[in-house]
Every structure is written in structure tokens, then in C-alpha cells.
Amino acid sequence: MRRRASPRFWKSARRASAEIMPRRPAPPAATPLDAGLRAFTGYHLRRAMAVVQAEVNETLAPLGLRMVPFSVLVVIADNPGLRSSQLAEALGMERSNLTPVVEGLVRDGLIARAAADDDRRAHALAATPRGAALAARARAAVAEQDMRLTEQMSPEARAQLVALLDAIETRRAGAG
Amino acid sequence: MRRRASPRFWKSARRASAEIMPRRPAPPAATPLDAGLRAFTGYHLRRAMAVVQAEVNETLAPLGLRMVPFSVLVVIADNPGLRSSQLAEALGMERSNLTPVVEGLVRDGLIARAAADDDRRAHALAATPRGAALAARARAAVAEQDMRLTEQMSPEARAQLVALLDAIETRRAGAG
């Protein structure tokens, strides 16, 4: 497991000890080593993502799930009869990468692949009762974890965070 | 779920009837299939991260860099004499995963590994002139890319986005 900044790390920042009492406890270092990267939004995004991914995976581990299989299971549970290509499109994944994920969920008895009645190439995906139950539990666990993650911010701030993240995501489509 | 600032390509897609979707050039059409996941901050974070990572890698490709090597190079260029363990700590990476990255940069003549004078176990990392020049170019390219990524939002919104991302990241220390 990854730990936050150890005392050893700050040993090198000798200027901090020479500094007077900081007014705010927020920024721990005067000039962090990664100061040059903190100018980029993507860097903060990346660091936040690492924390979220670690916590979500930790939350899902007892349920035998990880982030991607969880997403796949939830979308299938919410959309019975869904096809793999639609699923891939919805999650922004390649179909080829989806195959082993779906297969794992089938093997675990969480979803079922049935032949689509109108197109014999396609498979209709649906959650089994056990899969639906696990999806519900996992959803609740991740929701609670997500709430802890953002409990420090106001509802408005959290809503704006989501809106800004979506703005970043959808910008590419408009840009090309 | 709430519909936010409407992306351009959604407007054209909305004209189509519900089931039969004409094939548009719009790449990742965000269908409501993933509505159950949009409740989670981490999901939006993940999607935004995918876009940013793809764009940054695309930006860095002509320079022969990727996201992680770029980060490593920039931090080394900003902190001559840095040691691997400090670098790993600053970037939140494992030392073992840093080794091949550093080695690649050394092989490309972008950084140099010198023996540390006070600790013969450690290596002092520094950018070569060529590495420093590439770091400067890459930094500028990523900065421009980052600006394009967030040009649609006000400076205040962008600052708040970074602040909220940092809040998510640093929250973990108090959570345990």
C-alpha cells in the first residue's frame, strides 16, 4: 500500500525548517520537487485519480471486483439485454478489451450471455440474480466511499467538480 | 441525471429517433447507459483522465516522450542532483517502477546518473543539456495542451478544479 509523504522525504527540504511559522497548514512544502508539474491540470487529475482508483479497488476487493469489472457489471445490471458493442461504447472501451471482462463476470455467475433474437452475431447481456445483488452491494459500497471522498466539499463544489470534469472530457469531442 | 452544458455533437444526435441511431462522426457518444455510474465522482474523474492522458501522450509523442517519462524528466530537470528515492516519493511511484524509466532517459541521453558524493549507494540525477532542452520544449507543449483543455472555463473555475482535485488527493491521509 502506498503511504503519504514520509518524514524522510522532507528531510531534504531544509529550507522548511529555516522558515518561520507558516500561516496556513495547507501546502506542506515551500517548493515541492514536483512544482514544475503542478502547473498542469492533468497532473493534479492524475494524482487524484491514483488515490480514487486505489480506494475504489480497496473498497471493491472484498466483493471480488475491481474498477472496470464493477463498471461493466453495473451498466449491464442497469440495462438488461445490452450488447457488448453498446457496452464498449458506453464505457469508452475497446470491444476486444471488454471480452475478458465479460467472460470473467460470466464465469463468476454474475452475468449471463444469451443469443440476441434479432441478430445472431450479437449477445444479449443481463445480470443474474446473484450479479444484480452483488451490483447493488458494490454500488452502495462505492457510493459510500465516494461520499467520504468528497464529504469535505460543499454540494455545490462537488457538483462543479463533476461539471468541470465532464467539460474536460467532452471538450475533445468538440475539438476533434 | 442532470444534463450539463450541451456538447455540440449531442444536439445532432438528439434529432434522431430513440432507437435507430444514424452513424455520426461523434466518437464517444455518452449514452445514458452509464447513468448508474455517473453518480460517482470517480467515474467522471476516470473519463476525464482518459481524455487527458490520450491528449498528453499525443502531444508528447513527437518528442519521443510519454506521460510518466515526461514527469520524471521535468522533475529531474528542475531538481539537479535529485536521487531516485526522492523522485519516486515526489511522483508517488515505486522505486522499482522508476528504474526502467530512468534507464530509458539515460539511454536517450536526456539525463545522467552520477554517483552521489555523500552516499555511495545513491545516484545523483541531472538533466543533460539535451534533456533540459527537451524538457523545456515538452513543458511548453504540454502547457499549451493543458490550456486548450481548460480554455473553456474561467480562471476561477480552473483554479477551483485544481483545488478540488488536490482536496481529493490529500483527503486520504486523514481517512486511513
Next chain:
DNA sequence: TATTGTTATACTCTATAACTATA
């Protein structure tokens, strides 16, 4: 004993091409 950097290993996720069976 502890730490630095390394090696080895394994797993997750991603990206691309090619194949099959249908359409």
C-alpha cells in the same frame, strides 16, 4: 539493521490487427 537502487514477477488496463460467423 536499515536503506538505495536494482531485478524479477505478476497483474490491470489499453491499443491494434486479424479472424469467425453472421448480416
Next chain:
DNA sequence: TATAGTTATAGAGTATAACAATA
């Protein structure tokens, strides 16, 4: 010809354990 799902493969990124040299 084109599409749905699969297979194969390669690469990036991440995590852990263990090792030799040094502290």
C-alpha cells in the same frame, strides 16, 4: 462489404518481494 464478438499480441503502468552494496 460491413458488423459483432473473439483471439492474439504488445505495450504502459503498477504492486510486491528479494537481492547486493552500502549506510
